[in-house]
Amino acid sequence: MNEYGLYIDGQWTAATSGRTFQSISPTSGEILATFAEGDGNDVEKAVQAAAKARKEWRCFPAPKRGEILLEAATNMRKRKKELGEMVSREMGKVISEGKGDVQEAIGFLEYIAGEGRRMFGQTTPSELPGKFCMTVRQPVGIVGLITPWNFPFAVPCWKPGAALMGGNTVIYKPASLVPLCAATLVTILEEAGLPPGVLNVVTGPAGRVGRAIVENPAVEAVSFTGSVSSGKDVYARAAAQIKRVGHELGGKNPQIVMDDADLSLAIEGVLFGAFGTAGQRCTATSRLILHEVIFDEMIERLVAGTKALKIGDPLDPAIDIGPVGSEDQEKKILDYIDIGKNEGAELIAGGHKLTESPHDKGFFIESTIFAARHGMRITTEEIFGPVHAVIKVIDYDEAIRVANDVEYGLSSAIYTNNLRLAHRAVDDLEAGIVYINPPTIGAEVHLPFGGIKNTGNGTREAGSTAIEEFTEIKTVFIDYSGKLQKAQIRD
Numbered sequence: 001m002n003e004y005g006l007y008i009d010g011q012w013t014a015a016t017s018g019r020t021f022q023s024i025s026p027t028s029g030e031i032l033a034t035f036a037e038g039d040g041n042d043v044e045k046a047v048q049a050a051a052k053a054r055k056e057w058r059c060f061p062a063p064k065r066g067e068i069l070l071e072a073a074t075n076m077r078k079r080k081k082e083l084g085e086m087v088s089r090e091m092g093k094v095i096s097e098g099k100g101d102v103q104e105a106i107g108f109l110e111y112i113a114g115e116g117r118r119m120f121g122q123t124t125p126s127e128l129p130g131k132f133c134m135t136v137r138q139p140v141g142i143v144g145l146i147t148p149w150n151f152p153f154a155v156p157c158w159k160p161g162a163a164l165m166g167g168n169t170v171i172y173k174p175a176s177l178v179p180l181c182a183a184t185l186v187t188i189l190e191e192a193g194l195p196p197g198v199l200n201v202v203t204g205p206a207g208r209v210g211r212a213i214v215e216n217p218a219v220e221a222v223s224f225t226g227s228v229s230s231g232k233d234v235y236a237r238a239a240a241q242i243k244r245v246g247h248e249l250g251g252k253n254p255q256i257v258m259d260d261a262d263l264s265l266a267i268e269g270v271l272f273g274a275f276g277t278a279g280q281r282c283t284a285t286s287r288l289i290l291h292e293v294i295f296d297e298m299i300e301r302l303v304a305g306t307k308a309l310k311i312g313d314p315l316d317p318a319i320d321i322g323p324v325g326s327e328d329q330e331k332k333i334l335d336y337i338d339i340g341k342n343e344g345a346e347l348i349a350g351g352h353k354l355t356e357s358p359h360d361k362g363f364f365i366e367s368t369i370f371a372a373r374h375g376m377r378i379t380t381e382e383i384f385g386p387v388h389a390v391i392k393v394i395d396y397d398e399a400i401r402v403a404n405d406v407e408y409g410l411s412s413a414i415y416t417n418n419l420r421l422a423h424r425a426v427d428d429l430e431a432g433i434v435y436i437n438p439p440t441i442g443a444e445v446h447l448p449f450g451g452i453k454n455t456g457n458g459t460r461e462a463g464s465t466a467i468e469e470f471t472e473i474k475t476v477f478i479d480y481s482g483k484l485q486k487a488q489i490r491d
């Protein structure tokens, strides 16, 4: 069995404490590998390595930084099947989605590599003669990156990809459920030519490693993806040092279906949006808001479609839904099923843990649907599992009111063939992402990704905006008039 240390200054090293932890398959309980469990001492060592590598990496020409990332993407493409299987084994999403996770990582690295030849600033006329004005992008410095477990390659490529492209050196903490994918990503970047100390990885728990990264005074910015409650803690600790923070947090994403919609398309969309990745996507469709005219027909078709989904070994291509990510995840999701029942929602599909062979060694939960009323906890809180709430509304205005009446604002969807309503929904839905006629999942890496309200604090990962999170703008004035000119000082 493989053993991995921390990756600091280009070396795999044991944790200072000597402690280790294991990565365990959520499907079978098999131990996949052992990892060093870092703490604040290891974070400090990683910070020192990042500080040492900083000057050279900052001066490394941006197009050459892009070449390294492109080389990593090319190697990932060659290993896509193997890496996709690794995602399925370690995190539990089905193999088609495991390979999709890797594809998203490849796509983003290819995209951001090109930023090395863009990273544009602005030039603009001065208000004075003989004077030139421009902006340039510069690295932030040493950045801390903290990621969740549900996209073990994609999110860990979005963050380091953009941070490294921006010329920063990095302390990276992956989620403890998926350290094998993280360690593999590091070896790929190392083989692609990343110099020692530029990317340092400290695996270990949130309380010891995550917090130490956020609180280390030499870490100048933190980019965090995870739950709202963790995000609030990160924000508060970083605020004490006026530290820059990028937040990508949870969601409670609605799919509205109007009475004029293509119902077959809407059913296909919601089954994929709600139960893909066993509902463990920040953009998962967790609420279906149905116009009353099509409510009964949609419910009937939705229940039939849900019952037909096959749950099992994520490496089997015939399987639709894999296990949930961990025992803790399983407990939280089953608790929410109880909460739904207790608050009077009607359980219309699923609702149980699967305990018989071949599901007895993993964390398998039936795909579950509740007919609910807006305001119940299962309609407003992020469950992050295969539990879906359906809500009846009388018209478009009520649909929008219900869709928006949550603390989150990540993704949203409306199914309608009414052009006027579709455009109104783009205006009205309070979310960072709006889909017209697909479900709430399906981000593409060359477009900005992120949310509003408690989902985020304004950063947008991916797309042309990715580089903004990891660069500072410097404004430059060059006066070639040969005399002191005073801006604004005039009659």
Ligand code: NAD
Pocket: 146, 147, 148, 149, 150, 151, 155, 173, 174, 175, 176, 205, 206, 207, 209, 210, 211, 214, 225, 226, 227, 228, 230, 231, 233, 234, 248, 249, 250, 251, 281, 282, 283, 382, 384, 410, 450, 451
């Ligand atoms: P989590 O918040 O428990 O943990 C995320 C990461 O942060 C982990 O590496 C964890 O160890 C670390 N962490 C947790 N608390 C911390 C703290 N106080 N200080 C520093 N580090 C800390 O989330 P999770 O269970 O890993 O992931 C699921 C959550 O992530 C869901 O809410 C989901 O919606 C969200 N998510 C959001 C996006 C997005 O782009 N908006 C993408 C994927 C997942």
